[in-house]
Amino acid sequence: MTHITTIVIALKTLTLALGGLITYFAFKAYRRTGSPALRSLAIGFGVVTLGAFLAGVADQALNMNRETVLIIESGLTAIGFAAIAYSLYAE
Known part of the structure; x- marks a missing residue:
């Protein structure tokens, strides 16, 4: 494992932790208020976090082509x- 790979894994792990935390708090706020805007916010952060997770799995565990992972x-x-x-525009 190269130094670059180690750094990328560390940064992806940090991204997953922070993205998961933001998603959790946005969803918690949605459940408390019932606001569709907060629901969309939670979904948005969840999808961004999911993308980082799936890209990491595809790259490290499945050894997929890097261009495919980037897509x-x-x-x-x-x-x-x-x-x-x-x-931001939802009522």
């Missing part, structure tokens, strides 16, 4: 950010 992560990040942007 998976970028696609889920874009979908997650779209949900987050929507949450």
Whole structure:
């Protein structure tokens, strides 16, 4: 395992921990208030976090092509950010 691989794994782990925490608190706020905007926010952060997780699994465990991994992560990040942007406009 190279130093770069170790750094990437550490950063992905930090991303998963922080993304999971943000998703949890956004979902908790949604459950408390029932606000559709907070639901969209929780979904958005959850999808972004899921993208980071799936990209890490595809890269490290499944040894998938790096270009495919990048497409998976970028696609889920874009979908997650779209949900987050929507949450800013939802009533």
